[in-house]
Amino acid sequence: MAATTTVTRSLPALPEGWSADKDFKPITKITASSQRTIEPVGPHFLAHARRARHKRTFSEDDRIQAQESAKKIEKDDESDESEPEDPMMLQREAKDWKSQDHYQVLGITKYRWKATEDQIKRAHRKKVLKHHPDKKAAQGSSEDDSFFKCIQKATEVLLDPVKRRQFDSIDEKADVEPPSKKESGKNFYKLWSRVFKAESRFSKQQPVPMFGDANSTKEEVDNFYNFWYNFDSWRTFEYLDEDVPDDNENRGQKRHMERKNANARSKKKAEDNARLRKMLDDCSAADERIKRFRQEANAAKNKKKNDKEAAEKKAKEDARLKKEAEEKAAKEAEEKAKVDREANKKAKEAAKTAVKKNKRILKGSVKDANYFASGDATAAQVDAVLNDVDLIQGKIDPDEIAALAGKLNGLKVADEIKGVWSGEVKRLVGAGKLKDGEAKSLV
Amino acid sequence: MAEKGGNKLGVSPDERCAIGISFGNSYSSIASTIDDSPVVIANEDGDRQIPTILSYIDGEEYTGNQAKAMLIRNPSNTVVSFKDFLGQDFKSIDPTHCHAAAHPEDVSGTVSFKIQDKGEKEASTLSVSEVSTRYIRRLVQSATDYLGKKVTSAVIAVPTNFSKKQREALVKAANDADLEVLQLINEPIASVLAYDARPEAKLEDKIIVVAELGGTRSDVAVVASRGGLYTILATAHDYEFAGVHLDKVLMDHFAQEFMKKNPNVDPRENARSLAKLKAESEAAKKSLSIGTNANFSVESLAEGIDFQMTINRLRYETIARKVFDGFNRLVEGVIKKAGLDVLDIDEVILSGGTSHTPRIASNFRSLFPDTTTIQAPSTNPNAINPSELQPRGAALQASLIQEYETEDIEQSTHAALTTVKHITNAIGVICVSDDGTETFTRIIAPETAVPARRTVHVAAPKDGGDVLVKIVEGGTHIKVTKPEPKAKDNSAKDEDDSDFDDSEEEEEEHREKVWKIGTTLAEAAVKGVKEGGKVEVTINVANDLSATITTREVGGKGGVRGNLKPA
Numbered sequence A: 001m002a003a004t005t006t007v008t009r010s011l012p013a014l015p016e017g018w019s020a021d022k023d024f025k026p027i028t029k030i031t032a033s034s035q036r037t038i039e040p041v042g043p044h045f046l047a048h049a050r051r052a053r054h055k056r057t058f059s060e061d062d063r064i065q066a067q068e069s070a071k072k073i074e075k076d077d078e079s080d081e082s083e084p085e086d087p088m089m090l091q092r093e094a095k096d097w098k099s100q101d102h103y104q105v106l107g108i109t110k111y112r113w114k115a116t117e118d119q120i121k122r123a124h125r126k127k128v129l130k131h132h133p134d135k136k137a138a139q140g141s142s143e144d145d146s147f148f149k150c151i152q153k154a155t156e157v158l159l160d161p162v163k164r165r166q167f168d169s170i171d172e173k174a175d176v177e178p179p180s181k182k183e184s185g186k187n188f189y190k191l192w193s194r195v196f197k198a199e200s201r202f203s204k205q206q207p208v209p210m211f212g213d214a215n216s217t218k219e220e221v222d223n224f225y226n227f228w229y230n231f232d233s234w235r236t237f238e239y240l241d242e243d244v245p246d247d248n249e250n251r252g253q254k255r256h257m258e259r260k261n262a263n264a265r266s267k268k269k270a271e272d273n274a275r276l277r278k279m280l281d282d283c284s285a286a287d288e289r290i291k292r293f294r295q296e297a298n299a300a301k302n303k304k305k306n307d308k309e310a311a312e313k314k315a316k317e318d319a320r321l322k323k324e325a326e327e328k329a330a331k332e333a334e335e336k337a338k339v340d341r342e343a344n345k346k347a348k349e350a351a352k353t354a355v356k357k358n359k360r361i362l363k364g365s366v367k368d369a370n371y372f373a374s375g376d377a378t379a380a381q382v383d384a385v386l387n388d389v390d391l392i393q394g395k396i397d398p399d400e401i402a403a404l405a406g407k408l409n410g411l412k413v414a415d416e417i418k419g420v421w422s423g424e425v426k427r428l429v430g431a432g433k434l435k436d437g438e439a440k441s442l443v
Numbered sequence B: 001m002a003e004k005g006g007n008k009l010g011v012s013p014d015e016r017c018a019i020g021i022s023f024g025n026s027y028s029s030i031a032s033t034i035d036d037s038p039v040v041i042a043n044e045d046g047d048r049q050i051p052t053i054l055s056y057i058d059g060e061e062y063t064g065n066q067a068k069a070m071l072i073r074n075p076s077n078t079v080v081s082f083k084d085f086l087g088q089d090f091k092s093i094d095p096t097h098c099h100a101a102a103h104p105e106d107v108s109g110t111v112s113f114k115i116q117d118k119g120e121k122e123a124s125t126l127s128v129s130e131v132s133t134r135y136i137r138r139l140v141q142s143a144t145d146y147l148g149k150k151v152t153s154a155v156i157a158v159p160t161n162f163s164k165k166q167r168e169a170l171v172k173a174a175n176d177a178d179l180e181v182l183q184l185i186n187e188p189i190a191s192v193l194a195y196d197a198r199p200e201a202k203l204e205d206k207i208i209v210v211a212e213l214g215g216t217r218s219d220v221a222v223v224a225s226r227g228g229l230y231t232i233l234a235t236a237h238d239y240e241f242a243g244v245h246l247d248k249v250l251m252d253h254f255a256q257e258f259m260k261k262n263p264n265v266d267p268r269e270n271a272r273s274l275a276k277l278k279a280e281s282e283a284a285k286k287s288l289s290i291g292t293n294a295n296f297s298v299e300s301l302a303e304g305i306d307f308q309m310t311i312n313r314l315r316y317e318t319i320a321r322k323v324f325d326g327f328n329r330l331v332e333g334v335i336k337k338a339g340l341d342v343l344d345i346d347e348v349i350l351s352g353g354t355s356h357t358p359r360i361a362s363n364f365r366s367l368f369p370d371t372t373t374i375q376a377p378s379t380n381p382n383a384i385n386p387s388e389l390q391p392r393g394a395a396l397q398a399s400l401i402q403e404y405e406t407e408d409i410e411q412s413t414h415a416a417l418t419t420v421k422h423i424t425n426a427i428g429v430i431c432v433s434d435d436g437t438e439t440f441t442r443i444i445a446p447e448t449a450v451p452a453r454r455t456v457h458v459a460a461p462k463d464g465g466d467v468l469v470k471i472v473e474g475g476t477h478i479k480v481t482k483p484e485p486k487a488k489d490n491s492a493k494d495e496d497d498s499d500f501d502d503s504e505e506e507e508e509e510h511r512e513k514v515w516k517i518g519t520t521l522a523e524a525a526v527k528g529v530k531e532g533g534k535v536e537v538t539i540n541v542a543n544d545l546s547a548t549i550t551t552r553e554v555g556g557k558g559g560v561r562g563n564l565k566p567a
C-alpha cells in the first residue's frame, strides 16, 4: 500500500537512560494469526498473486490442502439435525393456527424461545424444501397444502418480534413447573434454577440474575429475590383473545368483544403476576439459604449483644480490680513510707549515737594518751589537743569518724595513738581539708 | 475460483471480448468496460435490469420484460426464478417463487420445466441447465449487439453460498451458450470492487458491510478491505426478507383496498388477477423509491373491474415496517457473527434492486454511527446505482484478467494463493496526547493478510530531540457511558424553553470504540530529530509473520532498522 498516513499526535521523548544495540530492541513476536481466504478479485489481488506465484504451478491437492486450512465462512445447513415430524401434526389445518405449536411445526422444539432468528429462518427453509405443495404435486402426490400453510403461519409468527412474544407468552411447553416440596428436597437448586431460567424469558431487563446454589453469597441471594419480587415482565395475553368480528356492520358486537378481550388480558396478567409472586413465596420459604442467612444473622446479632454485655462486665470488673489495686498500692506505699521513716529515724539516731560513741573514743584516745604530754598534761596542752580533736571531728563525716575511731579503739600506747592521729591529720591536709599547720598538737 | 471447465471453449486471450454478468434470480445485468470505466449495457428493449425470465409463446422465445409480461397471459410457459436451482437436485430446491409460473419438476432428481417451446402441440422438458443456457445466450447476444463485437467470455458474480456444484453447473450452462467463464466472483466483492475502482476512490483499510438486497433473497457480507485485498469475515443469507416480500405487502394492501369497494372479490384468488396485482405492485414499489407518491392502476384487475388508487411513501413505509426491520436485524446479526460492533464498520454498501428503497438506507443510517458511510442513492448523492454494482464489478474484473491465458487465471486464483495468514491484532505505535496519556495509533489493521507493509508519519515532540518509537499490538473495546442523570438545568430556563424536546434522546447511552494498548513488540530510538520534525515508521510483515521495522526522521538520512522473529 503506497499511501502514507500522517498522524498529528506526537511520539514520546526517549526516556532517560534508554539504550539498545543499534537503537533497536525487539521484545516479542506478533500474535499468531488465522488462515483466511482472500478474494481473488481486483488489481491488488492480481499483484499479490503475481508476487506469490512467481512462476510456480499448483496442483489440485494444493488447492484442497489450502482450502482445508482456511477458516470456514459459509456454514452448511446440513449441520442441524431434523426433529422427527409427528404424523398428527402433519394433519393440521392452518385455520387452527392459534392452537398450533409453531416451534414444533418448524422442528425447533429444542430451542423454543431461545431460537435465534437465523435458526428460525433456516428451519423454515428446510421445511419449505420438504413440504412445498408444488414440489409434492410435481412428484405426483396429493396437492394438499394444509401443512405447508401451517409452516408459513409458524414462520410468520416467529419472525415477527411482536407476534413471537405474544406466542412465547403463552407457550406452555416452555414453562418449567415449580417443583413440589417433596421433589425439591435434594435437587432444590437445580430444579428451581430451571424454573427461573424459563421464567426469565419474560424479563424486560436482561440478563436476569441467576438462582445460584448452596454456596451463593447473601448478596447474590438478596439480589436474586429483589430482582424477582420487582420483576418487570413483557408477558402478554393477546394471543388468547377471542376473535373480534371483522365486519363493520356489527359495531356494537365488535366493541363488546374488544372490551371483553381487554378485560380478559388484564385479568390473566394479574393472575400471572400473582402466580409469580406465589412461586417466589414458595421458593423463598423453602430456601435453606435464606434460613441459614437468617440464623447467621441472628447468631451474629446475639453474639454482638453477648459480646457487648461481656465487654461491659469485664470493663466493670477491670475498673474494680484496678481501683482495688490502686488502693492497695497506695496503702502499701504509705506503710512503707512510714516504716522507712521510722527506720530512717532509728538509723539516724543510731548514727548519732555511733558518732557520739566514736567521738567519745576519739576524745578518750587522747586522754588515754595523756594528751601527748610527758608527765601531767597542762590545762593548755589538754585544751589544745581537745580543740584540735574538735577541729578534726568538725572536718570529717560520721563514717570517717567511725573509721578513725576503729583505728584508735583498743590502742593504749600514747605513741601509737599519736601515730593514728598524725596520720589522720596528714590525710586531711593531703585532702585539702586541713591547712598545713593546723591541728598541730596532734601531729 | 476459476472453475474447472471454464476453458473448454479454448478462447485465446487476443480473441477475447469479455463482459461482466450479474445473474440473479429476479434480474440480470450485463456490463462492459469502455475506456476502463464500467458501463451497464441496455438490451434491445432498453432495459439495464433484465428480468431473469424465459418465456415461449407460439414457438417464439422471449426474455426480460417481454417475458415478464407473459406471466399474466401465459404463466405455464414462462420460467422464472431458476438461477438458484442450478447444480441442485430437486430435493433441495425452494419452488416458492415459481408458483405463478412454470413449476419445477423432478426428472430423476434433475430440476426441469415442461415448456411448450415449439408451438402449442408438444411440450419439451427443459432442464434448469438448458433454461439457463438459453437465457445466458440471449444476454450475450444483447451485449454482442451493443458492443458490435462477438462477446466470447465473461466474469459472473455469484452469491457467496453458491456451492461448488452450483458453480460448476453455472459454468457449464454458460459454456453451452458458447460463453467462456473467465472467473466466478463473489457478489459482495463485485460490489466493493465497483466502488474501489472509481478514480476518486482512496485506498484505505476499512471494514465494509455489503448488503445485497435482491428480489428473492438478501445476502449480507462483512468484508475486510486491506490494501486493496478483500477478505470476507462473515456472511448471512436470508430468504424471508427481500424484494418480493415488499411486493407482497403492497399486493395485500391494494387487494384490501380493492375489496373495500368490491366486497367478496379477492384479486389474490385468481391467478391472472394475482399476476396483474403483482406486476403493478412492483411498479408502484419502484416509483415509491423516487417519488413520495405512486399510482396503482390496473385495467380489469378482477372480474372486469378496473382499479386505480394512489399510495404515499409514508403509508408504504408503515405497512412495510416489518420487512424493513428484518433487514436491520439481518445486518446487525452478521456484524455480530463477525465478532464486530456497528462502531467497527467504516462503510455500508447497499447493493441490489431493493437497495433503492430510501427507508432501508435511512434505517441503516440510524443503525450506524455518523462516521460510517452509507453508500445508497438516498443517503449519498455520489453513490453508485445499487442495481449496477455487481455487473460493474464483474466487468472490471473481466477487463483485468481477459489478457491472461486461461491456465494463468486458474493458477493465479488458486486456493494456494488465496489462503493466507491474517494478522489477529492491530499493530501500531504509541503516541502521547496533549494531556500526556499514552495512546495507540494504528499502523496495520487487524485481519490484514500478510505479507503486508504499511508506513505512517508521526509528529515528534514539539522541540524535537531523541524520540521513542514503541511498536505495540492493540485491540479495541466498546466503552459504554451511561448519561449522568441530568440535573434540571434551571439557569437558562426563562430565556430558552426550546430544547426540552430532545430529552428522550439524551437518555441514550453513549458508545464509543477505544483502543487498548497490548503487548510491546519492539522499541526503537530516533535521535536528534529537528524541531517540528516528523518520524516515519514502516512495518513490513512477511508470510511467516516475521517483521521488519524501519524508522527514521522524515527527510533525514540513515535510520533504525530491526527484525522480529516469525510467530
Ligand SMILES: Nc1ncnc2c1ncn2[C@@H]1O[C@H](COP(=O)(O)OP(=O)(O)OP(=O)(O)O)[C@@H](O)[C@H]1O
Pocket: B023, B024, B025, B026, B027, B028, B049, B052, B213, B214, B215, B216, B217, B218, B242, B243, B244, B282, B285, B286, B287, B289, B351, B352, B353, B354, B355, B356, B357, B387
Ligand atoms: N427502484 C427500485 N426500488 C425498489 N425496489 C426495486 C427497485 N428496482 C428494483 N427493485 C427490486 O429489487 C429486486 C431485484 O433486485 P436485484 O436486481 O438485485 O435482483 P436479483 O439479484 O436477481 O435478486 P435475487 O437473486 O435475490 O432474486 C426486485 O424485487 C425489484 O422489485
